[in-house]
Amino acid sequence: MSSTRTAVRTHWVAVRAMLIFTAVLGIAYTIVVTGIGQLVLPAQANGSVVESGDEVVGSSLIGQSFTDADGEPLPQWFQARPSAAGDGYDGGASSGSNYGPENADLIAAIEERKAQVAEFNGVSADDVPADAVTASGSGLDPHISPEYARLQVARVADERGLPETEVAELVESRIQARDLGYLGEPTVNVLQLNLALAELG
Amino acid sequence: MNVLFAVIQAATLALILALLYRPLGDYMARLYSSDRDWKVERGLYRLIGVDPRAEQSWPAYLRGVLAFSVIGLLFVYVLQRAQAVLPYSLGLPAVPEGLSFNTAASFVANTNWQSYSPELTMGYTVQLAGLAVQNFVSAAVGIAVAIALVRGFARRGSGTIGNFWVDLFRGSFRLLLPLSVIGAIVLVIGGVVQNFNGFTEITTLAGNPQNLPGGPVASQEVIKLLGTNGGGFFNVNSAHPFENPTAWTSLFQNVLMLAIPFALPRTFGKMVGSNKQGYAILAVMATLYVLSLTALSALEAGGNGTAPELAGGALEGKEARFGIFGSTLFGTTSTLTSTGAVNSMHDSYTAVGGMMPMLNMMLGEVAPGGVGSGLYGMLVLAVIAVFIAGLLVGRTPEYLGKKIGPREIKLASLYILVTPTLVLAGTALSFAIPGIREDVEATSIWNPGVHGMSEVLYAFTSASNNNGSAFAGLTANTPWFNTALGVAMLLGRFIPIVLVLALAGSLAAQDRVPATAGTLPTHRPQFVGLLIGVTVIVTALTYFPVLTLGPLAEGLN
Numbered sequence: 001m002s003s004t005r006t007a008v009r010t011h012w013v014a015v016r017a018m019l020i021f022t023a024v025l026g027i028a029y030t031i032v033v034t035g036i037g038q039l040v041l042p043a044q045a046n047g048s049v050v051e052s053g054d055e056v057v058g059s060s061l062i063g064q065s066f067t068d069a070d071g072e073p074l075p076q077w078f079q080a081r082p083s084a085a086g087d088g089y090d091g092g093a094s095s096g097s098n099y100g101p102e103n104a105d106l107i108a109a110i111e112e113r114k115a116q117v118a119e120f121n122g123v124s125a126d127d128v129p130a131d132a133v134t135a136s137g138s139g140l141d142p143h144i145s146p147e148y149a150r151l152q153v154a155r156v157a158d159e160r161g162l163p164e165t166e167v168a169e170l171v172e173s174r175i176q177a178r179d180l181g182y183l184g185e186p187t188v189n190v191l192q193l194n195l196a197l198a199e200l201g
Numbered sequence: 202m203n204v205l206f207a208v209i210q211a212a213t214l215a216l217i218l219a220l221l222y223r224p225l226g227d228y229m230a231r232l233y234s235s236d237r238d239w240k241v242e243r244g245l246y247r248l249i250g251v252d253p254r255a256e257q258s259w260p261a262y263l264r265g266v267l268a269f270s271v272i273g274l275l276f277v278y279v280l281q282r283a284q285a286v287l288p289y290s291l292g293l294p295a296v297p298e299g300l301s302f303n304t305a306a307s308f309v310a311n312t313n314w315q316s317y318s319p320e321l322t323m324g325y326t327v328q329l330a331g332l333a334v335q336n337f338v339s340a341a342v343g344i345a346v347a348i349a350l351v352r353g354f355a356r357r358g359s360g361t362i363g364n365f366w367v368d369l370f371r372g373s374f375r376l377l378l379p380l381s382v383i384g385a386i387v388l389v390i391g392g393v394v395q396n397f398n399g400f401t402e403i404t405t406l407a408g409n410p411q412n413l414p415g416g417p418v419a420s421q422e423v424i425k426l427l428g429t430n431g432g433g434f435f436n437v438n439s440a441h442p443f444e445n446p447t448a449w450t451s452l453f454q455n456v457l458m459l460a461i462p463f464a465l466p467r468t469f470g471k472m473v474g475s476n477k478q479g480y481a482i483l484a485v486m487a488t489l490y491v492l493s494l495t496a497l498s499a500l501e502a503g504g505n506g507t508a509p510e511l512a513g514g515a516l517e518g519k520e521a522r523f524g525i526f527g528s529t530l531f532g533t534t535s536t537l538t539s540t541g542a543v544n545s546m547h548d549s550y551t552a553v554g555g556m557m558p559m560l561n562m563m564l565g566e567v568a569p570g571g572v573g574s575g576l577y578g579m580l581v582l583a584v585i586a587v588f589i590a591g592l593l594v595g596r597t598p599e600y601l602g603k604k605i606g607p608r609e610i611k612l613a614s615l616y617i618l619v620t621p622t623l624v625l626a627g628t629a630l631s632f633a634i635p636g637i638r639e640d641v642e643a644t645s646i647w648n649p650g651v652h653g654m655s656e657v658l659y660a661f662t663s664a665s666n667n668n669g670s671a672f673a674g675l676t677a678n679t680p681w682f683n684t685a686l687g688v689a690m691l692l693g694r695f696i697p698i699v700l701v702l703a704l705a706g707s708l709a710a711q712d713r714v715p716a717t718a719g720t721l722p723t724h725r726p727q728f729v730g731l732l733i734g735v736t737v738i739v740t741a742l743t744y745f746p747v748l749t750l751g752p753l754a755e756g757l758n
Contacts, residue, residue, distance in 0.1 A: 012250070015272050018273060021334050026329050029333075029381070030333070030421075044391070044393070045394060046394065047394050048446075058403060061443060064409070065409060090412070098518070098549060098648075101508045101517075102755060107507050128513075131516050134514075134518075135517060136521065137437055137440030138437040139437065178206065178448065182206040183527070
């Protein structure tokens, strides 16, 4: 057999193999997994959506911003981390800032955020935790640290005319421990905390 | 970072991998040694026109690998170019030529470098029929090549090293597919989405509009990790809560990335008839892994640098639910395998911390490395190590009863020269060619100063070693980077494969020489230490000068 014929034959084998793989590993496999997901675990498979009343207000896994139309933080809500996804928490454009550790823009942004968070909550800049002034990897981080949640209690309680102890208790009850007690970090889900807050009044 | 929790988390991962080592390794050894085909497989072999019992010489095996990869490249390219007329494309247009080439090369070469933002570029059909399929088969190709090399050591006086098509089908259908179905369901339980909903517009609690993405994510996510591919369904990869929702799914994703690469030494030991040889290779891989993980975790927890110190911790680009250790564990696993998935943004790591993923890739991704490519990379280094030991004592070196002669050493030496050449030449050319230099500096580089040089160095390191992770601030969707990185990925994948299969052929043809008193035992701690030293010296030191220009310069500032 000439080498050209061998090459043509081998490529023809490859084409047929690729068609089989596309049918089984691309199409059939995806349909089977989608079917199992939709039948057995529809809540997770469809994005763990959260409702308030009858309205879908988001996903418990995807962070959202609690700002007004101008992007200014609304004092009656617990605030999430800074976000580099689009104009902030854009679910269609997940992104980190990708700023390096010596980037002047990042350094300026952290300084500005630190001052803003301190003033907004009436605390000292030294008490502002790191997650409050850094953008997450995804830009869609649904969580903040318990420290950042506690820092916001007085402001939120004041704004809503609620006793501070009640809001503080709510925050403590919403702290998610590490998975299995040791994986990851303790967190507070901002959307779920704010939903519970809305129920308080 | 709580050190105790970090240690327990790492120990959990080690325990799971230890429990998988024997059953998974033995399963793969049986899978690739058995001469029994399933009935349905016999039907498929007839359909593609292959005799499953026909053994191939190394050139024939290589022809199969290359032909299959060329066809794969064309498939993925054409699918992207035809996106506008494909169903479930979310209204996205055809992917441009340069980006289509880059992406096709990337997924066929098991790299999964992404010059694009998936949610803005790739519809569901391209993702599942093009990219996910390559996630399976490019991984199966890598394992096949490693198995062929192991057969070279195991066989005596043989002109053949197996049948590529049989290895490809078995790896895809009997190894990766069943594990993926199980893994995908576990991920959905954790909250990874699996639907065809497209984007859903909702109104948030504060009254703002938000788009929630959908997609068949879990099915692609699992094979992205299990096949050490790394290409995310979303732009931010495993940092996205719909790809990696919780701290425990993140640990599970580490298991997926490491399971096969860490079990392959068992397969190797089984097939060459000495489990101890497998344990020696495992010990080398595990030692390097632990050292690297410790270094990166300490550096990120230390949080040196102007921005991290000002913020009070290196949390820029990291998710709250993973914390620092959940991020460094994932980053280490991803870059010591050839996965390249990220659950935190490497570009925002501390200066010297950001060097660790680069160093991991520069080691050649052998600790434990990509599926298949990690094992064959480490066995090539083992050949170099016995050669150096042989020089020291003045004896003809042998490994597993095979003489390491001039031909074997030439092939191994060429192997270890391929990626450094691509990395250093690619980086240098980006800054040396007039016209391109200006474009790289003005358009592509995101962070100013030496960090920008690191972004380019990281890109070529990632592409040439088939990793796929990035200092993602770099805008790589330009004619120069799409072309240069595409070529680097293909050469970085297939030149080593040619050399490994040639080595396999040359070893298989030899008889086995009996071990004598003068034979260097390759299953003892002494050899483990030697191989670790050789790995670090021949690979990492090649890059020391260029690292001083990038991350080290930044870190010392």
